[in-house]
Amino acid sequence: MxxxxxxxxxxxxxxxxxxxxxxxxxxxxxxxxxxxxxxxxxxxxxxxxxxxxxxxxxxxxxxxxxxxYEPVVKAIQERAVYSTSYGAPTELEIEMAELIISMVPNVDLVRMVSSGTEACMSALRLARGYTGRNKVIKFEGHYHGHADSFLVKAGSGLATFNIQQVPGITAGVANDTLVAAYNNLEQVKQLVAENKGEVACIILEPVAGNMGCILPEPGFLEGVRQLCDEEGIVFILDEVMTGFRLAPGGAQEKLGIKADLVTYGKVIGGGMPVGAFGGKKEIMQHIAPLGNVYQAGTLSGNPIAMIAGYTTLNTLKENxxxxxxxxxxxxxxxxxxxxxxxxxxxxxxxxxxxxxxxxxxxxxxxxxxxxxxxxxxxxxxxxxxxxxxxxxxxxxxxxxxxxxxxxxxxxxxxxxxxxxxxxxxxx
Ligand code: PMP
The missing domain is CATH 3.90.1150.10 (Aspartate Aminotransferase, domain 1)
Known part of the structure; x- marks a missing residue:
């Protein structure tokens, strides 16, 4: 009933x-x-x-x-009485950043946002700003949130509802998104060769979760990593699903693969609206206010979201x-x-x-x-x-x-x- x-x-x-x-x-x-x-x-x-x-x-x-989960509920309740948002920095945000860096490989600096979409959108902008290149390679059936550049041959709801083309996304934006088949290294190599010097980043779900669960074939991720190194392309691992789920260090740890930038969502917020992107200092220092790649958020690092995420991650780290x-x-x-x-x-x-x-x-x-x-x-x-x-x-x-x-x-x-x-x- x-x-x-x-x-x-x-x-x-x-x-x-x-x-x-x-x-x-x-x-x-x-x-x-x-x-x-x-x-x-x-x-x-x-x-x-x-x-x-x-x-x-x-x-x-x-x-x-x-x-x-009781410790998370309790932590939220205890924080809530001290107001739900300040729009100013807090010690809790440092603790959260330090905790993430202690759990995840290859992250020197991390910026908190409020969703996985924001994390991936910001990482893409940063990769473009850092390299001075425009194009992004993504994979058919992978979903990186609903920022314009990612809604080309995307997974999740777009695959479910068979939405091939999203009205409202300009041809200019869509043309800068190149799409390869997951697990097909040859196609990726071909796209890179055809767009020599123009590809800012390659973004993928290390273990795909937005077309059902699909594993990377042996050598695929390593091949993409190597190609990125050879061509000066930023390798972005979208760990919104896999981060803190497959291991404390996510797919990077579990699969032994190194990202230049990595994006998080979901588990990182313990059920509150949280995302994050991070990576090498050399790249991350281009984000405002250190650099001019602008990215911001009224509720970024929100204290209730941070305490829920912190308590969840800390539980996973300790156990x-x-x-x-x-x-x-x-x-x-x-x-x-x-x-x-x-x-x-x-x-x-x-x-x-x-x-x-x-x-x-x-x-x-x-x-x-x-x-x-x-x-x-x-x-x-x-x-x-x-x-x-x-x-x-x-x-x-x-x-x-x-x-x-x-x-x-x-x-x-x-x-x-x-x-x-x-x-x-x-x-
Ligand atoms: N990346 C991946 C791999 C995802 O699975 C999702 C959401 N399912 C996103 C990004 C977007 O995250 P959000 O829904 O929090 O914006």
């Missing part, structure tokens, strides 16, 4: 475009009524009708420790075992799902890395956007609803990774596998 969600969705559409403040939440591609959330605790979401769901979205990544636990849980889930999918007998692919995982109903490996788009995604949409009916909250699109949180118990995982078995029988 989701009567209240239905009523709320009707009402929401009168005052909010599509009834939601971010498109994928609308369930437009999977159909049906989006579930309106009332509250969450640990691994569970509770909707407006009082139904409980096991959560595999984790607010699209941030809630790695589970919802309403590295969380990453091992999370990975073990994710592999356990993968093995359970593999078993029921095999018994079911139709083709499938499960890609998993750390605590990121996704299913594609496909008879070919999923290595890039083309292969992800060629999977049977309408079957995924049915699976999504069958799971939702059984109290399992998956991302409402095959073009999204699932995120595990550490509040999930093995009983929750068993319940999920059981629901998957029933769901497959039902679709």
């Amino acid at each position: 989701i009567e209240k969600s239905k009523q709320l969705f009707e009402r929401a559409q009168q005052s909010i475009p599509g009834g939601v403040n971010s498109p994928v939440r609308a369930f437009k591609s999977v159909g049906g009524t989006p579930i309106f959330i009332d509250k969450a605790k640990g691994a569970y979401l509770y909707d407006a009708d009082g139904n409980r769901y096991i959560d595999y979205i984790a607010s699209w990544g941030p809630m790695i420790l589970g919802h309403a 590295r075992g969380i990453y091992k636990e999370l990975e073990e849980k994710t592999i356990y889930l993968k093995q359970g799902l593999q078993q029921v999918l095999q018994d079911w007998g139709q083709p499938f692919v499960i890609n998993q890395f750390g605590s990121m995982i996704s299913i594609h109903f496909s008879d070919h490996p999923i290595i890039d956007f083309t292969t992800a788009a060629a999977a049977n995604n309408s079957r995924f949409n049915k699976f999504f609803h069958a799971m939702l009916d059984r109290g399992i909250y998956l991302p409402p699109s095959a073009f999204e990774s699932w995120f595990l949180n550490n509040a999930l118990s093995y009983q929750d995982l068993d319940e999920t596998v059981k629901a998957a078995k029933e769901s497959l029988a039902a679709i």
Whole structure:
């Protein structure tokens, strides 16, 4: 029964475009009524009708420790009485920067912003300002937020809704964005050769999460890194999803790959609106007020956001075992799902890395956007609803990774596998 969600969705559409403040939440591609959330605790979401769901979205990544993690809630409550914003520097911002630098390789200086979009947009501007070049190479199906330059052949909601071209983005901007297929080093080399001396940066998701979860093939990231070194191109790792999720040092640590600039979001804010970009001093010192590459924010470094992020990151730094636990849980889930999918007998692919995982109903490996788009995604949409009916909250699109949180118990995982078995029988 989701009567209240239905009523709320009707009402929401009168005052909010599509009834939601971010498109994928609308369930437009999977159909049906989006579930309106009332509250969450640990691994569970509770909707407006009082139904409980096991959560595999984790607010699209941030809630790695589970919802309403007590130390984070307490830290927010304690800070809030001292005002929610100052617009002036605080010691807490230094502590946050120092903590990030202590956890992440290759970051000398870090600037806090309020979203992953801002982080990637600012890193791009900085790369352009630093190199004096205009072009950016990105990858098909990767999503770096909704700044104009990135909305070319992008993943996430644009892939879900099949938005090929975004009205409002000028041809001039779009022409400076060059697109290669993920895991295709030859294409990247070709683009660089065709645009010799014009490419400011290459940006990518080290482990892609915005077309389902897709792993980098051996040598791919290393090849891009080397190309950047040879051509004076800034290598930007978008760790908005992977940062502090795959390891304390994100994909850079887990995969042993070095970025020139790195962007963060999601986990870094512990559920508050936070992003960050950082990197080598040589590049970062071009940001205002040190340099003229301008970037600013009224709420950047906001004290409530900082304390939520700081408490989350510090918990992860002090308890590295969380990453091992999370990975073990994710592999356990993968093995359970593999078993029921095999018994079911139709083709499938499960890609998993750390605590990121996704299913594609496909008879070919999923290595890039083309292969992800060629999977049977309408079957995924049915699976999504069958799971939702059984109290399992998956991302409402095959073009999204699932995120595990550490509040999930093995009983929750068993319940999920059981629901998957029933769901497959039902679709
Ligand atoms: N980069 C990546 C890899 C992302 O997954 C996202 C959001 N899903 C963003 C950037 C944009 O972050 P935000 O939604 O916080 O603007």
